[in-house]
Amino acid sequence: MGLLGGTVRDQGPHARWDVQRTFDELGRPLRELTFCVVDLETTGGSADGGSMITEIGAVKVRGGEVLGEFQTLVNPHTAIPPFIAVLTGITNSMVVDAPPIESALPAFLEFATGCVLVAHNAPFDVGFLRHFAELQDRPWPAFEVLDTALMARRVITRDDAPNCKLSSLAKVFRSGTTPNHRALADARATVDVLHGLMERLGGLGVHTLEELQTFSSRVSPVVRRKRHLAEHLPHAPGVYLFRDDRARVLYVGTSRDLRSRVRSYFTSSETRSRMGEMVGLATEVTGIECATPLEAEVRELRLIAEHKPKYNRRSRFPEKVSFIKLTSEPWPRLSLVKRVVDDGADYLGPFRSRRTAEQCxxxxxxxxxxxxxxxRLGRRSSRSPCVLAEMGRCLSPCDGSVDASTYAAVVRQLRDSLVRRPDEVVDxxxxxxxxxxxxxxxxxxxxxxDRLAAFVRAAARTQRLTALTRLPELVAARREDDGRWAVHVVRFGRLAAAGVIPSGGDAHHYVGSLRAGAETVLPSPGPVPAATAEETERILRWLESPGVRLVDVDGEWICPVGGASRHLALHDAVNQSRLTLVPFDDRRSISPVHQPAR
Structure with missing residues (x-):
C-alpha cells in the first residue's frame, strides 16, 4: 500500500504516487517564505568559552525583496582582543556606549519572529544567539535554520570558486556588498548569496523548503546499481580502497563500519560531485578490517601516502614539509630546511606549507x-654590516658589534621559546x-x-610531538562502547600494534603478547616522529581522549607547563571566527534544522 492508501505503479527511479498530494506534502515555496539573514561579530570563537557578541546585523527578505534591516553594536563588557579588532575593525571605544546583549538580543528576536533564520556557517551564529538566550532564561523561538555555506557546497564547484567562503561566494554571485567582517555588510552579502543559490537550486528542481531536504537524494540509477560493491565488506572498523578497472587506487577512506560507509557512496548520503565522479569510475572496493578505529585511521594515512590516490585531497604528500632550524655553529641563525638531521641543532616543525613556515x-x-x-662566520669577523644591522634588526656579529656571550644569551632565549616557553615572542x-x-x-x-598564530601552532605542535617521539614505548588502553578494552602500542611516535582484549581474556597476557609481536621501530632525530607527523598527531588525540589509561611508559611523557599549547585557545577561537566556509568534502546535510523552543 502507498501513502494515504494510494498504490505505487512503478518501483523504479521514476515511481509515482497515484494520489492527490496535500499542500503540506507539496511543500512551502521558497519564494513565499520570509527569511531573516543574520551575521554576528564576536570577541572569539566560543560562547561557552566566554566569547561575547560585539555586533548583530540582519536583513529580512521575502520573494527577493528587502523588507527591513537590523543593526546594532553590542557592549561585550570585556576588552576586545587585538586579534579581533584587527579582524573586524570594531574597537573598545566603539562599543562603550552600545547596548548590552540583554537589550540587543530581545530586539533582534522580535525582528526575526516568524522568519526562517539564515546565516553563513549557521552553527556559529545561531549557537551564540541560543547561548545568550539561555543565559537570559529567554525561550528560543522555533526557528527553522538554513546554512548558506552548506547550500553552496551542493551547487558550487571548484570551477566556480576555490572554496565556500562568504567572500568567494559574493564574487561568484556578484553581490552588491563586499563582505568586510562587519555584521550588516556580511548579512547583506549573504542575502545576495542566498538568492544566487536559490536560483541555481531552482534549475535543479528545488523550489520548496521541503525539497531542500530531499535534494541530496538525487542519485543516478547507474550509481545505485553499484551498491553490490559493498556487500562483501564487514560491519567492522577498517579502511576501504576504491579501485578502477585497472586496479588503480582512486580513493582511500576509513570508517567504524566498513559496509555501511561504503554503501553510503551509492545512496543519498553521498552527493559530492568529486566523489560522484570517483564512484562512477570505481569497479571494485577493497576492505581492510582493523582491530580499532585508531588503527584504521593510521592505516588510512599510510595507504594514502603510499598510493597517492587522485581523489584524496589530504595527506597525499607527507614528505613535503618544512622545518625551521636553529643552527649549531659559532653564530647560530634560523633557516628553512626540508628535513631534520642528527646534527645537534634545534628544529621547529614540521610545517605543511612553506608559507606558514615563513610566517613563523x-x-x-x-x-x-x-x-x-x-x-659562515668565524668567532671573529670584520665584515661590513648589512642593512638589517643598520635598521637595528640584527646584532651584527659580522662587524664585531656584539660579543659572543651576548649573542649566545639571545640564542638561549630563542631556544627556550622554541622548546619551553613562547611568552617572549607572544608578548x-x-x-x-x-x-x-x-x-x-x-x-x-x-x-x-598571522605570524604569531603560525608560531604558536608550530611551537605547540613541536613540543607535543617531541614529548611522544622520544619515548621508546608507550602502551595505553581505553574501554570501548562494547565494553572491551582497546590497546595500542606506540614506539617513538609510531603505532606499532593495536588490538582488543577478548571478553573474559587475561589482560596482562594479552598486552604482553601484543607488545612481543609489535613492529620494531627505530628512533628519528629531532621532533620528527618515526611515522609522519599527522599519524603521531592522530595518536596524540587518542591518548588525550577521555577514558584512556596508560598501561606502561618507557621514559617520561611530559610537555612543558608553560608551553605553547596554553596559547592555542585564543588563536583557535580567532581562526574559527574567520572560517566562514564549509569545505567541499564536508558531508553534512543542507536540510533546514528545526530547533524547538525550550
Missing amino acids: LAALHDTFPLRQCSD AINRRMESLASDERFEEAGAHR
Missing part, C-alpha cells in the same frame, strides 16, 4: 635580532599589534597576527 620565521626574527645572512608581537591597531594600521597588524 618572520615572527621569530621580529622578536630575536639574530643574523639572517647565510654566510612582543602582541605589543606590536596593539600599537598598530591603535593607529588603525589593521593590515600590518593582521600580518603580525
Whole structure:
C-alpha cells in the first residue's frame, strides 16, 4: 500500500504516487517564505568559552525583496582582543556606549519572529544567539535554520570558486556588498548569496523548503546499481580502497563500519560531485578490517601516502614539509630546511606549507635580532654590516658589534621559546599589534597576527610531538562502547600494534603478547616522529581522549607547563571566527534544522 492508501505503479527511479498530494506534502515555496539573514561579530570563537557578541546585523527578505534591516553594536563588557579588532575593525571605544546583549538580543528576536533564520556557517551564529538566550532564561523561538555555506557546497564547484567562503561566494554571485567582517555588510552579502543559490537550486528542481531536504537524494540509477560493491565488506572498523578497472587506487577512506560507509557512496548520503565522479569510475572496493578505529585511521594515512590516490585531497604528500632550524655553529641563525638531521641543532616543525613556515620565521626574527645572512662566520669577523644591522634588526656579529656571550644569551632565549616557553615572542608581537591597531594600521597588524598564530601552532605542535617521539614505548588502553578494552602500542611516535582484549581474556597476557609481536621501530632525530607527523598527531588525540589509561611508559611523557599549547585557545577561537566556509568534502546535510523552543 502507498501513502494515504494510494498504490505505487512503478518501483523504479521514476515511481509515482497515484494520489492527490496535500499542500503540506507539496511543500512551502521558497519564494513565499520570509527569511531573516543574520551575521554576528564576536570577541572569539566560543560562547561557552566566554566569547561575547560585539555586533548583530540582519536583513529580512521575502520573494527577493528587502523588507527591513537590523543593526546594532553590542557592549561585550570585556576588552576586545587585538586579534579581533584587527579582524573586524570594531574597537573598545566603539562599543562603550552600545547596548548590552540583554537589550540587543530581545530586539533582534522580535525582528526575526516568524522568519526562517539564515546565516553563513549557521552553527556559529545561531549557537551564540541560543547561548545568550539561555543565559537570559529567554525561550528560543522555533526557528527553522538554513546554512548558506552548506547550500553552496551542493551547487558550487571548484570551477566556480576555490572554496565556500562568504567572500568567494559574493564574487561568484556578484553581490552588491563586499563582505568586510562587519555584521550588516556580511548579512547583506549573504542575502545576495542566498538568492544566487536559490536560483541555481531552482534549475535543479528545488523550489520548496521541503525539497531542500530531499535534494541530496538525487542519485543516478547507474550509481545505485553499484551498491553490490559493498556487500562483501564487514560491519567492522577498517579502511576501504576504491579501485578502477585497472586496479588503480582512486580513493582511500576509513570508517567504524566498513559496509555501511561504503554503501553510503551509492545512496543519498553521498552527493559530492568529486566523489560522484570517483564512484562512477570505481569497479571494485577493497576492505581492510582493523582491530580499532585508531588503527584504521593510521592505516588510512599510510595507504594514502603510499598510493597517492587522485581523489584524496589530504595527506597525499607527507614528505613535503618544512622545518625551521636553529643552527649549531659559532653564530647560530634560523633557516628553512626540508628535513631534520642528527646534527645537534634545534628544529621547529614540521610545517605543511612553506608559507606558514615563513610566517613563523618572520615572527621569530621580529622578536630575536639574530643574523639572517647565510654566510659562515668565524668567532671573529670584520665584515661590513648589512642593512638589517643598520635598521637595528640584527646584532651584527659580522662587524664585531656584539660579543659572543651576548649573542649566545639571545640564542638561549630563542631556544627556550622554541622548546619551553613562547611568552617572549607572544608578548612582543602582541605589543606590536596593539600599537598598530591603535593607529588603525589593521593590515600590518593582521600580518603580525598571522605570524604569531603560525608560531604558536608550530611551537605547540613541536613540543607535543617531541614529548611522544622520544619515548621508546608507550602502551595505553581505553574501554570501548562494547565494553572491551582497546590497546595500542606506540614506539617513538609510531603505532606499532593495536588490538582488543577478548571478553573474559587475561589482560596482562594479552598486552604482553601484543607488545612481543609489535613492529620494531627505530628512533628519528629531532621532533620528527618515526611515522609522519599527522599519524603521531592522530595518536596524540587518542591518548588525550577521555577514558584512556596508560598501561606502561618507557621514559617520561611530559610537555612543558608553560608551553605553547596554553596559547592555542585564543588563536583557535580567532581562526574559527574567520572560517566562514564549509569545505567541499564536508558531508553534512543542507536540510533546514528545526530547533524547538525550550
